[in-house]
Amino acid sequence: MVGVPRDWDSLSRMSASAVSAHPDGVMLRVWVVPRSSRSEISGRHGDKIKVRVMAPPESGRANEEVRRLLFRRLGVDVELVSGATGREKVFLARDIELEEVVGKLAR
Numbered sequence: 001m002v003g004v005p006r007d008w009d010s011l012s013r014m015s016a017s018a019v020s021a022h023p024d025g026v027m028l029r030v031w032v033v034p035r036s037s038r039s040e041i042s043g044r045h046g047d048k049i050k051v052r053v054m055a056p057p058e059s060g061r062a063n064e065e066v067r068r069l070l071f072r073r074l075g076v077d078v079e080l081v082s083g084a085t086g087r088e089k090v091f092l093a094r095d096i097e098l099e100e101v102v103g104k105l106a107r
Helices: 009-011 061-074 098-105
Strands: 017-023 026-035 040-045 048-052 078-082 090-094
Touching: 017 098, 026 061, 026 098, 040 061, 048 061, 061 078, 061 090, 061 098
Parallel strands: 026 048
Antiparallel strands: 017 026, 026 090, 040 048, 078 090
């Protein structure tokens, strides 16, 4: 289940450090909350995008759930660039423009 943000304004006013242009697409700084009651992009956590996932942080399961959630929201290939073992992660959304990412995340 793909959730929608609870705090619409926080995503539409996303800071430049949460999403940034990259030659291959857009970099997304994400704060992950594993073992949540549901999976959703839930707003911001400081200067990061807050993502809650039901999966536990074991064997990459939470990372994969975040990647799938971002893929479904953005409609483009998303890969984990850094932060495989921590809550703070960086994903690269390929072949998409910054403005399009911000618009799709704010929905």
